[in-house]
Amino acid sequence: MYKPTYFYQYLTTFTALLTILTGGMHYAWPSPSLPQLTSNNSSSLQITNDEGSWIIIMELISPIPSCFLGAFIVDLIGRKKAILLSAIPYFLSWLMIAFANSELTLGAARLLAGVSDGIAFTVIPLYIAEIADASIRGLLGAAISVSWISGMLFINVVGAYLSISTTALICSVFPILLVLTFIWMPESPYHLIMKHDIERARIALRKFKGRSDIEDELSRLQEAVKTQNQKNASVWDLFRKKNNQEGLRIVAIVRNAQQMSGVAAISFYTLSIFNEAGDFISPFTATVIYVSIQCFMTAVCSVLIDRTGRRPLLIASLIGSAISLFVLGTYFYIKDFTTIDISSFNFVPLLALLGYVIIFNIGAQPIPLLIQGELFPTNVKALASCFSEVYFCIIASMVSKLFQTLRDSFGMYLPFYGFAVCSAVNLVFVIFFVPETKGKTLEEIQATLGVKKSKSARKLVIAQ
Template sequence: MSIINPNEKNGRKENKTWPQYLAVLTALLSMFCSGIHFGWPSPSLPRIFSDEYPFNVTAEEASYITIIGPVGDVAGNILSSLLVDLIGRKWTILLIGAPQITSMTMIYLSTYSPALLYAARFIGGISEGACFTVLPIYICEVSEPKVRGLLGSSFSLILMFGILFVNIIGSYVTLYTAALIFLCCSVLFLVTFSQMPESPYYLLMKNRVEEARSSLQRLRAREDVDAELASLTSDVRRQMAEKGRFRDLLTIRSNRTATVVMVILRFLQQFSGVSSFTFYAQLLFKEATDAIPQHWAAILMMVIQAIFTLIAVLVVDVVGRKPMILTSIGGCCLSLVFNAVFFGVRDWSDVDVSSLTVLPLVGLIVFMVFFASGLGSAVNLLLGELFPAAVKAKAACIMNVVFSVSMVVSSKFYQYMADTYSLAIPFAFFALVQSVGFVFCFRLVPETMNKSLEQIQQELKGNREDKNRT
């Protein structure tokens, strides 16, 4: 039986939001599993270097085990961008489960050959890339404007929970036991999300109006969705009237603006050093501080990042996207400078800092607080908000290829500079990138809080007549 909401506000029946939360949270279980894949090197590399693993793996080989995951991301970005408009958002998201299960199975079997670790990381990267491409689209299309900020930002929160989970489990059980636990998470995702509705935007793109009506009725928990369906139909038709080619990302003014903004933000995310610090967290803390055990330092950093990501999720529709992003970039820059100075003094001067080894831990925790408050939460939300339906999948593909390539380059840069010279160099370089990025973002990033997807498009085009549209 369908649930009809009897409450009214200003003469209008109010939608219930819990079905939107349910659809998004079950979809985000795939992001939780990708967080496990993303954070896997931190607790796993020390075990691979230990006697627990039956093969000898060098630091150079381990660096490629780490960064081959983001190479898989590129393949996942491209493949999912082709599928998302062909078979739909829901089925593309469900397909993410296959490489996740395959990846963890290969890690479990890697006692037979270390080559399986490379294959597992690449295949897991395919699912991660697909998550970054498809999930922001699905979340924004099933959510109403009043909850879109909260639900869209939850993408980053669930990713952090996955990273925290793998650091905790991976620090206390073997590689093989952990792989089986993580595999069960992917099975749970497939079982639960398979019951969720398809995006009404996608169904309208395919002229499946009655299915779109049914999807809206499930997502809004009410029967009378005619007004919203008519509005969405009009919006989708107008957006689909624009050509959906890759070159339209640059030839159409609104798309060009959105593309420039998202390329800059994706680049800034990775060249903050966040992926490097996550991949090499336990090895980093082993070198940087002896204040607490390395696995506890890594877990503490992830816990704090998860807490502040949660706070960011709760306030993003109050504070706004742009203020949070600017504050995040500024804070990341200052904390990176702090650690660069510490490591520079430690490595290139005669000053004894052995009694101050807690400072790098403090600096990294402050960095994670600021990263979580904007770059780690609001940016992923903007990806789903700034592009029209006709090019959204193609835009997500391009932006996440930028994200993945930047991840590979920044992580290898960090590893090489830290191993060859000093940790001061990557920290200083990342700080420089953030300082330049702050200026660009101050001038270019638009505010999208409490605006419908159609209103955002009109404002990117320079039209303000839809300002009050909901």
């Protein structure tokens, strides 16, 4: 027997998250690229603002069908092969962007990238939740958002200095790195047990746990998989069983809290927002500062989350987000619709957005993906991840398109007021309906869901 170590859990998570890193690059690609495409002299290919808004949401539309593909193949071919498969559309989409000569090609490339998004965000939270020890599951789960935002930072920096084609070719390297590194990592022990490959599950557990005495753990997983897979799951099982219903409600609440605060629209239009805010600082510098802090604060959350728990960070995040967004909306209203001289306050948009990104990324950004991987039994986990991704794509698409429409029709202030109100409303739902999952095994979490609670029991859950 040797000293336990989590080395393989960290290594496997790091290599798997190269696909999320690539997804973050695609997601934020419009921020440095749209200003080039919509200006009159920055790019040989020119598009209108409306065409740009449709190109943006293409990557939010295609994950809706592709996540069903992810839910199907994750149990058929396994978590590992599904993650490797996501590299192919990502790679091809970067090549399409690099050599695009029309807005249709760019839209098609974004659609193709969305196929990988659907697969990756269905499989990755599930895979990490299954391989991670309960004591570090919050850290590894929050690393999904850290990787996502790191990709956003990378594309904003590189895309600001290089052409669209050169940037796309550089980004195409990352899907290749995913294949070259992750191919050597173990499959999820849960999946191997589901496929009755006990010996490979035993080997994988020894690697992930960093010790040889894993028979008790293996027996626990076998019993859990047997209990949770007594019959094949259907889509309707997500909606019929009490524990799954409760899980879906929680996922919908935290996804609403995340997306209705406007994070997708702000990510897509960061450079444009700072362009309209004033000349206190250059839009590019402000954007890089914004995304850098976003990345740093998500990393801070990944460290704190297993100590403080999910609920306190999520609640604090929504309170701060509502305040920051309200301040930002007020600034734009005064600037565009009054005669008040605010030249002495042109630093407010930067401070408000930095305040938003600091507090939002301490909880509301990373926690929904983490919770998504914790709440469901193995027989419906893939379907639940699929539902969460579909719901995310619908909400993010609507919010992003609505942002562009409201901004163009009424002014920049109205979307931010709307985001502030939504953050406040979703805060109430989080306080009363989202339980704490810190430090619990996946089986313990299942045991607490769907149980009819007395008032005292509900108070206990909320207080946890």
